[in-house]
Amino acid sequence: MGNIGIMGGTFDPIHIGHLIAAETALDRCGLDEIWFIPSFKPPLKDRQPGVDSDIRYQMVADAIQDNAAFRVVDLELRRGGMSYSVDTALELSRLHPEHAFSYIIGSDRINDLPQWHRVEQLVSLVSFIGLEREGTPAEPDSLPAYIRSRLSIIAMPAIGISSTDIRNRVRLGQSIRYMVPESVRQCIEGRALYES
Numbered sequence: 001m002g003n004i005g006i007m008g009g010t011f012d013p014i015h016i017g018h019l020i021a022a023e024t025a026l027d028r029c030g031l032d033e034i035w036f037i038p039s040f041k042p043p044l045k046d047r048q049p050g051v052d053s054d055i056r057y058q059m060v061a062d063a064i065q066d067n068a069a070f071r072v073v074d075l076e077l078r079r080g081g082m083s084y085s086v087d088t089a090l091e092l093s094r095l096h097p098e099h100a101f102s103y104i105i106g107s108d109r110i111n112d113l114p115q116w117h118r119v120e121q122l123v124s125l126v127s128f129i130g131l132e133r134e135g136t137p138a139e140p141d142s143l144p145a146y147i148r149s150r151l152s153i154i155a156m157p158a159i160g161i162s163s164t165d166i167r168n169r170v171r172l173g174q175s176i177r178y179m180v181p182e183s184v185r186q187c188i189e190g191r192a193l194y195e196s
């Protein structure tokens with residue numbers, strides 16, 4: 001029996017905001033492991049991933065390889081189609097009935113939880129750990145009680161970095177050193193990702 005935190009995301013690319021969010025949840029919420037699950041098609045985003053799944057997966061794998069409590073899971077990439085968290089939660093509960101799962105989300109995602117696909121079923125399968133993210137304060141009071149009761153909000157150091165910023169910086173020829181792990185920076189540079 002383990003307490004597993006799920007860090008889902010597009011990871012296009014993974015950056016230190018994701019890693020610090022995951023480490024903060026691990027440290028503060030009594031979790032045993034964090035499973036990073038890259039989305040195939042993120043449900044509520046207008047923009048679909050610009051980089052192939054296998055490269056996004058590899059960047060995550062490289063970024064977390066020195067942390068024994070972190071692992072990457074390709075469940076959504078293999079499933080294909082829209083990456084609804086409820087489908088992932090059902091699959092995880094079936095494959096790992098011995099574990100309890102908590103979804104780790106940034107405050108930008110907390111506020112749109114009521115719009116998530118089959119959210120009532122989702123909250124019956126997993127709980128949520130919400131991390132305050134700079135620029136988007138969480139507004140838990142505006143959430144329905146059945147979601148609020150399954151959500152813990154924890155503070156994390158404000159990391160004003162997003163994948164959008166990273167892609168913009170690369171396009172403008174600006175440095176992303178230290179904003180992403182060195183392996184990710186080298187992958188982006190070596191494959192000339194995000195340059196146009």
Ligand SMILES: Nc1ncnc2c1ncn2[C@@H]1O[C@H](COP(=O)(O)OP(=O)(O)OP(=O)(O)O)[C@@H](O)[C@H]1O
Nearest residue numbers: 008009010011017021105106133159161162163164
């Ligand atoms: N700097 C950050 N601090 C805290 N949480 C973050 C940060 N960046 C992303 N997250 C959270 O990580 C999860 C996955 O995010 P995602 O992969 O979409 O990254 P993103 O940086 O928000 O991407 P994009 O800029 O392309 O929208 C979401 O729950 C998001 O709220």
Ligand SMILES: O=C(O)c1ccc[n+]([C@@H]2O[C@H](COP(=O)([O-])O)[C@@H](O)[C@H]2O)c1
Nearest residue numbers: 008009010039042043044084085116117
């Ligand atoms: O299931 C949904 O409807 C849903 C809606 C929005 C986001 N999510 C999940 O939340 C995680 C972060 O999403 P995003 O869009 O910020 O990359 C990722 O695992 C998504 O699949 C899931």
